[in-house]
């Protein structure tokens with residue numbers, strides 16, 4: 001335990017000591033906005049290098065960072081500092097063992113972290129670890145031995161993600177229930193190995209009651225599979241919110257938000273960005289304890305580093321505007337944006353920004369949060385700002401939109417959903433806002449009601465079953481207005497997507513047949529067989545079919561803002577996020593967090609904008625198009641573009657994936673009454689394009705195999 005210096009000089013000495021360890025207070029420079037006494041947010045101009053120490057309360061794990069001139073009086077809520085001289089207080093707290101000082105904030109981002117000396121690596125391999133793991137994450141597995149699959153009894157499948165299947169299982173050796181996550185990855189692919197080891201390193205490096213604990217790894221030198229063993233959590237926030245009749249109290253919402261922000265604060269103060277905060281990644285146990293899970297997209301960050309990060313992270317509905325605009329240098333604020341979306345969702349009972357494409361997502365954000373100021377565009381020079389920038393500003397409407405929510409909640413949402421990431425504050429700061437300091441206070445997790453096990457996957461099964469029954473009823477009725485398996489509340493284009501994804505999920509499930517030879521004592525597929533012999537279990541069958549990721553809630557009964565809430569901004573909780581293209585961030589596009597070149601628009605987005613624009617051109621002829629948003633010529637400065645007429649065609653050109661020019665022109669967004677129609681058309685065009693691409697590929701494959709393509713494939717290949 002190191003001493004805490006009270007004066008600049010001694011702190012400099014302290015800093016020097018840290019510096020020698022290669023860890024100068026880098027973790028703390030994201031304390032960049034503070035609230036002044038009059039409640040007005042002000043940018044903290046202090047140099048991040050002034051930050052001296054970070055204190056963490058051992059009990060709540062809430063941390064506080066102190067600048068040189070902040071080392072004076074501090075408040076403590078619950079067990080945090082209050083009206084104490086930090087020096088004296090901390091000394092006492094340390095003596096009492098209640099507080100500790102983090103001296104080395106950079107442990108996770110230290111380049112050597114993850115590596116062990118060659119001799120240790122050899123020992124690990126001898127102990128049965130695969131060499132790729134010993135080499136890439138030796139430090140993270142230090143002290144562990146690989147677990148064997150036959151010491152677990154696989155029970156049900158409880159989750160399915162983009163990269164994984166999650167099972168409930170019994171750890172026979174320790175006689176306890178655990179969750180095991182089988183990750184799809186290829187140990188022969190360096191990128192795959194990098195992501196896998198990063199997830200493991202981060203999970204092992206973070207130790208906090210609000211962060212899921214990795215308990216072990218199931219692997220062997222011969223197996224290509226890797227299973228992560230976690231403590232078992234009965235619920236996730238999406239599943240819990242979707243329980244029929246669920247209504248969270250305000251104290252309960254505060255309780256979940258407090259835990260989420262405390263967990264995020266721990267990540268951020270250890271230099272980790274989660275980058276996929278959403279309801280299905282927030283797990284809750286039977287004691288009401290919330291833990292942040294799924295660090296598959298998490299990354300280390302160092303605000304002083306110039307290394308670019310990818311902007312293709314975070315599930316679309318929870319993705320911060322700077323990411324949508326292509327930022328490659330960002331920080332903890334991206335997680336805070338997602339937390340703001342979760343807060344809104346907990347109150348409103350449905351996702352607050354459910355965009356279907358990146359363009360639509362930005363449009364929804366602009367409508368709710370206002371478009372960024374001119375200063376912001378100039379200051380940030382975000383790559384896509386030259387592609388998508390409203391011609392006249394959108395007014396912020398958070399207060400009006402959520403006027404039925406408690407004022408303190410809206411206050412916090414205003415912070416977290418700031419367009420400028422610098423104004424979002426920090427997780428630690430959010431925990432000190434009025435939302436948490438006024439009544440009703442956050443309740444104790446243990447006082448929360450006990451709920452039946454509820455996962456996102458369960459909510460999906462209920463929806464699937466309801467849809468199936470509805471389809472049966474419709475088929476037997478006089479009218480047949482819906483396609484089989486169709487969502488009654490989804491546009492046809494999305495229904496098609498939904499159906500195709502369901503089919504894909506089915507295929508994926510088949511590919512998991514290999515698990516019957518996985519070495520587990522009991523396999524769910526065998527169990528299913530046994531069950532089927534007893535009763536035809538539709539739910540179990542569906543468990544294998546559904547895909548993952550979606551909204552937090554589907555109308556939980558909290559006071560709705562009803563017509564005050566922008567209907568375009570709302571969707572039924574039944575919509576399956578994973579069925580909508582491009583919504584879920586992928587790992588494959590993160591080759592070492594590659595990034596797009598600044599100023600060069602991302603092809604997918606340009607294509608989207610292009611198609612959107614072309615559909616707008618049709619609308620334009622009726623002269624009903626709003627001139628509010630304009631797409632400017634690529635590479636033009638925002639100022640130059642703003643002066644150009646949007647009626648000219650083409651006014652934007654960029655290059656598509658194969659270097660072909662893409663022309664788009666005119667205003668980006670139509671008036672709100674046309675937006676839905678325009679987006680449907682846009683959506684249809686994307687689908688058609690995707691189908692043609694698929695057909696072309698099939699055609700090429702068949703040709704390569706010397707088989708005769710069908711007429712439709714022939715037609716597609718001619719396009």
Ligand SMILES: Nc1ncnc2c1ncn2[C@@H]1O[C@H](COP(=O)(O)OP(=O)(O)OP(=O)(O)O)[C@@H](O)[C@H]1O
Nearest residue numbers: 159161162163164166179230232233236280294455
């Ligand atoms: N420790 C756990 N205990 C219980 N359930 C869990 C646990 N970990 C994950 N799950 C369930 O499995 C689901 C998917 O897990 P996870 O998010 O880790 O997978 P993923 O493949 O990374 O998903 P995504 O595609 O959303 O990124 C979660 O939403 C949750 O319902």
